[in-house]
Each structure stands twice: as C-alpha cells, then as structure tokens.
Amino acid sequence: MAIMTEARLDIVKLSQHIGAEVRGIDLRAKLDTEIIQAIRRAWLDHAVILFRGQDLAQEDLIRVTGFFGELGKLARPQEFFPKGYARLLPNIMMISNIRENGQTIGALPDGEMMFHHDMLHAEVPHDATLLYAVEVPTYGGDTLFASGVAAYETLDPAIRAKLEGRTAFHHYNYGSTQRGDDRGVAAFSESTHPVFRTHRETGRKAIYVNRLMTVGIVDLPQAESDALLNALFDHSERPEFVYAHVWRKGDLLVWDNRCSMHARTDFPSDQRRLLYRTTVMGQERPY
Ligand SMILES: [Fe+2]
Structure with missing residues (x-):
C-alpha cells in the first residue's frame, strides 16, 4: 500500500x-x-x-x-x-x-497598497x-497577508452581532492604489457583498471587507457604518493575524x-x- x-x-x-x-x-x-x-x-x-x-x-x-x-x-x-x-x-x-x-x-x-481582497469590486x-x-528589489515590496478567518473568530461579539447578515458596499478606482479624497468620483467598478463571507469549500466564515475598497454598510447611517468599518479594519489588520x-x-x-x-x-x-x-x-x- x-x-x-x-x-x-x-x-x-x-x-x-x-x-x-x-x-x-x-x-x-x-x-x-x-x-x-x-x-x-x-x-x-x-x-x-x-x-x-x-x-x-x-x-x-x-x-x-x-x-x-x-x-x-x-x-x-x-x-x-x-x-x-x-x-x-x-x-x-x-x-x-x-x-x-x-x-x-x-x-x-509603485509604492505601497492598502489591505484589499482582489476583485472585491466584482460581482x-x-x-x-x-x-x-x-x-x-533588495528590500521592501513585501506582501502582507491577513487571515479573515482568525479575525472573524476573535471579533468582539457585540460588533459581530450588529453585522451578522449585513452586506457592505465596495468600489475600486483602478487609477489609485491608495484611497484618496477623490473616492467615489472616479469609481470604476462597484459591488455589494456580505460583511462576513462563508467559504464554499471549508465552510469557515471570514471578515470580507477591507480598507482600500469598502465604503459602507448597506442600510446603516454613514457615521455608524464608518465606526463599525474602522473597527473591523483595525481588528482585521492586527499583526497577530498577518504573515509578511x-x-x-x-x-x-x-x-x-x-x-x-x-x-x-x-x-x-x-x-x-x-x-x-x-x-x-x-x-x-x-x-
Ligand atoms: Fe492585490
């Protein structure tokens, strides 16, 4: 055998x-x-x-x-x-x-890029x-990977409860690798997806928003949406979830x-x- x-x-x-x-x-x-x-x-x-x-x-x-x-x-x-x-x-x-x-x-x-999921702006x-x-190059240009699963599983339960079942709105401006003041003006592509995504093959859930592309939680006032998203971004990017x-x-x-x-x-x-x-x-x- x-x-x-x-x-x-x-x-x-x-x-x-x-x-x-x-x-x-x-x-x-x-x-x-x-x-x-x-x-x-x-x-x-x-x-x-x-x-x-x-x-x-x-x-x-x-x-x-x-x-x-x-x-x-x-x-x-x-x-x-x-x-x-x-x-x-x-x-x-x-x-x-x-x-x-x-x-x-x-x-x-050139230059750095904020955390993102490739093609999140697509359907x-x-x-x-x-x-x-x-x-x-001899130094720099490292790629940092963050586990959305580890971030989801350690997320503050109060935040998780507020966002479970909700969707978020994303867009991406191909002309820029950093979110700038012009966001929303030159958006090239947009999408709406669940805030927490279930993986088809593993069944595990992961945080599915990012600082580069996610602009709002659907059906929440902008201020509340911004506060929740910033909490999600900060949590998701914590060094213990990242491989550089x-x-x-x-x-x-x-x-x-x-x-x-x-x-x-x-x-x-x-x-x-x-x-x-x-x-x-x-x-x-x-x-
Ligand atoms: Fe990428």
Missing part, C-alpha cells in the same frame, strides 16, 4: 494563523493527481501557500493555476514587457515598476491569485481571496520589481 499523499508533502507553517510553505516540489515537473490534490488541500487549510526556488516558464504558471480552478481571463493581453523577456501569454498580468522609454510596462507599478470575485517573482512575505526571486505564492486579504509595503522606486500574476475565477456570488 502506497504512503498517502498528504505525508508526501512537506508543509511548514509561516505564521500562527495564515500561510504555509510547501517544500520539495518542482512545479515544472509533471505532478500526479494525488500530489495536486494535496497541494490544493494545503491551500484550503492555510489560505496562502508558498513555493520557493521555482524556475517557471509562463506556460508552467498557467498549468499550475489550473490546479486551483479555472484560469481567470484578462480582457486583453498585456502589450508591454521588458527587453529580454518573452511576450506575455494571454491571461498573465505583469506587475512591475520597470519603465522603458518613459512608460511603465506593468500594472500597479463574482476571483477565488485565488497566483504571483510569481521574476525580479525583486519577503519576496525572493523564484517564489510562487497562491492565495485564497475568499478568506484572506493582502497589502504591499513600499519599496525603492529605483530598483526593478517584476512579478507574473494569474487568477482563478470565482464560482459563485459570495454568501
């Missing part, structure tokens, strides 16, 4: 509540179904999984994305890519601050995001947008940073 697959995966937790490194896997190799299932299980258990030291072609990234669900589609292929790099395959987004001929080649080029947000590090990832070239991270949020720290604008990003499509409206 063969040893079961779970035992064949070497999993090391990265923090108390969120994140695990999966060791000993070369993602270029053809992996059997049991290993892929174990990787998927590790992702559901830890919300964020890390593979270090990978050497992935774009095709590999697309294939690995398929372990987690259906590849998310980009409206159009990205046109720009740095000198010496291959043209991007469809549905791979380049996150980069690299500029050529005075033009940024990638999305989300059916993406289940997952994958990010693969091709070039990283310091990137190395060759890292692949896969995170679950249904039960975690993430942020980016600042980094030197004169150093190159380049990552490839894919997404996994959502399968339902959050509930």
Whole structure:
C-alpha cells in the first residue's frame, strides 16, 4: 500500500494563523493527481501557500493555476514587457515598476497598497491569485497577508452581532492604489457583498471587507457604518493575524481571496520589481 499523499508533502507553517510553505516540489515537473490534490488541500487549510526556488516558464504558471480552478481571463493581453523577456501569454498580468522609454510596462507599478481582497469590486470575485517573482528589489515590496478567518473568530461579539447578515458596499478606482479624497468620483467598478463571507469549500466564515475598497454598510447611517468599518479594519489588520512575505526571486505564492486579504509595503522606486500574476475565477456570488 502506497504512503498517502498528504505525508508526501512537506508543509511548514509561516505564521500562527495564515500561510504555509510547501517544500520539495518542482512545479515544472509533471505532478500526479494525488500530489495536486494535496497541494490544493494545503491551500484550503492555510489560505496562502508558498513555493520557493521555482524556475517557471509562463506556460508552467498557467498549468499550475489550473490546479486551483479555472484560469481567470484578462480582457486583453498585456502589450508591454521588458527587453529580454518573452511576450506575455494571454491571461498573465505583469506587475512591475520597470519603465522603458518613459512608460511603465506593468500594472500597479509603485509604492505601497492598502489591505484589499482582489476583485472585491466584482460581482463574482476571483477565488485565488497566483504571483510569481521574476525580479525583486533588495528590500521592501513585501506582501502582507491577513487571515479573515482568525479575525472573524476573535471579533468582539457585540460588533459581530450588529453585522451578522449585513452586506457592505465596495468600489475600486483602478487609477489609485491608495484611497484618496477623490473616492467615489472616479469609481470604476462597484459591488455589494456580505460583511462576513462563508467559504464554499471549508465552510469557515471570514471578515470580507477591507480598507482600500469598502465604503459602507448597506442600510446603516454613514457615521455608524464608518465606526463599525474602522473597527473591523483595525481588528482585521492586527499583526497577530498577518504573515509578511519577503519576496525572493523564484517564489510562487497562491492565495485564497475568499478568506484572506493582502497589502504591499513600499519599496525603492529605483530598483526593478517584476512579478507574473494569474487568477482563478470565482464560482459563485459570495454568501
Ligand atoms: Fe492585490
């Protein structure tokens, strides 16, 4: 009788509540179904999984994305890519601050980003995001991941009781990575989702609002809504719920947008940073 697959995966937790490194896997190799299932299980258990030291072609990234669900589609292929790099395959987004001929080649080029869930402004947000590090600065540009489950489970019961069953309103201005005074004016996309989301696969509940995109609780006066949201943001971002990832070239991270949020720290604008990003499509409206 063969040893079961779970035992064949070497999993090391990265923090108390969120994140695990999966060791000993070369993602270029053809992996059997049991290993892929174990990787998927590790992702559901830890919300964020890390593979270090990978050497992935774009095709590999697309294939690995398929372990987690259906590849998310980009409206159009990205046109720009740095000198010496291959043209991007469809549905791979380049996150980069690299500029050529005075033009940024990638999305989300500079600076820090507040905590957010990817695509929360959509009706059916993406289940997952994958990010693969091709070039990283010597310091900064870390990605912080916060467990929405740990935050939900430790939330003040009085706040939880007030918000259970309620929905929140979100919007996202693609032109800005920080909420500014112009919010509401240049909103590009908006949505309404439950304040606490139930995860389809694990059944666990998570706080599902964030400081970058959430603008109000539906059917509450603005002042009360603001106070409750600020309490939720402050609680959700507490350091004990957060894993801070310091990137190395060759890292692949896969995170679950249904039960975690993430942020980016600042980094030197004169150093190159380049990552490839894919997404996994959502399968339902959050509930
Ligand atoms: Fe993001």
